[in-house]
Amino acid sequence: MKPCKTMKIGCHLSASGGYLAMGQTAVSIGANVFQFFTRNPRGGAAKPLDKGDIAAFLDFAAANGIGPILAHAPYTLNAAGAETRVREFAEEVMADDLDRLEHTPGAMYNFHPGSHVGQGAEEGINLISGMLVRILLRWLDAHGGKLPSTTILLETMSGKGSEVGRDFAEIRAIIDATESKLPVRGNTLGVCLDTCHIWDGGYDIVNDLDGVLAEFDRIVGINRLKAIHLNDSMNVLGAHKDRHEKIGKGKIGLDALIRVVNHPKLKDLPFYLETPCDLQGYRDEIALIKKLRSGS
Numbered sequence: 001m002k003p004c005k006t007m008k009i010g011c012h013l014s015a016s017g018g019y020l021a022m023g024q025t026a027v028s029i030g031a032n033v034f035q036f037f038t039r040n041p042r043g044g045a046a047k048p049l050d051k052g053d054i055a056a057f058l059d060f061a062a063a064n065g066i067g068p069i070l071a072h073a074p075y076t077l078n079a080a081g082a083e084t085r086v087r088e089f090a091e092e093v094m095a096d097d098l099d100r101l102e103h104t105p106g107a108m109y110n111f112h113p114g115s116h117v118g119q120g121a122e123e124g125i126n127l128i129s130g131m132l133v134r135i136l137l138r139w140l141d142a143h144g145g146k147l148p149s150t151t152i153l154l155e156t157m158s159g160k161g162s163e164v165g166r167d168f169a170e171i172r173a174i175i176d177a178t179e180s181k182l183p184v185r186g187n188t189l190g191v192c193l194d195t196c197h198i199w200d201g202g203y204d205i206v207n208d209l210d211g212v213l214a215e216f217d218r219i220v221g222i223n224r225l226k227a228i229h230l231n232d233s234m235n236v237l238g239a240h241k242d243r244h245e246k247i248g249k250g251k252i253g254l255d256a257l258i259r260v261v262n263h264p265k266l267k268d269l270p271f272y273l274e275t276p277c278d279l280q281g282y283r284d285e286i287a288l289i290k291k292l293r294s295g296s
């Protein structure tokens with residue numbers, strides 16, 4: 001038997017108790033990764049960083065094999081907004097989040113590309129890539145030409161309302177429009193694939209996971225894929241709704257989600273649950289997934 005790597009699995013956790021508390025909570029529910037909001041998901045200001053808490057967390061994470069951690073931008077961050085103040089807020093928040101994340105090196109930062117609110121997807125892509133370019137150029141300037149240690153992930157969206165990133169082509173377009181204007185190459189931009197979102201977006205991961213992944217590889221490049229949001233969906237294929245369901249209780253179903261965690265192209269990625277669960281619910285889902293993980 002080949003030795004198999006422990007799977008990376010965890011869930012979204014409350015950041016209210018700080019980093020060490022999140023690490024301890026993760027371990028208590030059988031997780032070795034976790035996601036958290038960088039600030040109130042519907043608000044603005046972030047809490048001041050507690051350096052002591054971060055140092056304690058980094059020790060704890062190293063001792064317990066925790067990571068990579070996934071920071072999620074607030075929902076109010078919309079780089080594709082029609083109003084200047086909405087776009088400026090997005091840019092300020094992301095720049096500040098990236099600064100803060102340097103205290104936990106090697107983290108990932110996930111954001112919803114944005115909603116074009118009637119301006120059209122093409123304009124949305126221009127606005128989103130424009131923000132990323134400005135943030136990264138300023139970053140390079142301030143850091144002697146070095147990119148952030150954080151990987152920035154574009155989340156695949158369900159296409160609810162005027163969401164940008166509703167298909168793989170829009171994700172690729174944002175990446176291309178950004179990287180073509182940067183003077184350096186790196187692995188700064190990646191993708192977080194949300195199983196609920198792409199299912200709601202019309203990608204049939206129940207009947208044709210291989211085909212969906214081949215399409216992702218052809219359009220975006222599978223090497224860009226850095227994280228999976230593992231969720232079931234309340235809605236049918238192509239519903240463009242974005243309502244997460246507990247694992248095995250929705251329209252995607254347990255068998256299809258287990259094929260996702262066991263797929264050779266995905267199995268070494270970190271999986272983050274964002275199902276409507278309390279901690280005990282997450283503990284149960286993590287245990288179930290580990291049990292059905294092949295070769296672990």
Ligand code: FE
Binds near residue numbers: 072112
């Ligand atoms: Fe998200």
Ligand code: FE
Binds near residue numbers: 274
């Ligand atoms: Fe998600």
Ligand code: ZN
Binds near residue numbers: 194196197242243244
């Ligand atoms: Zn969602």
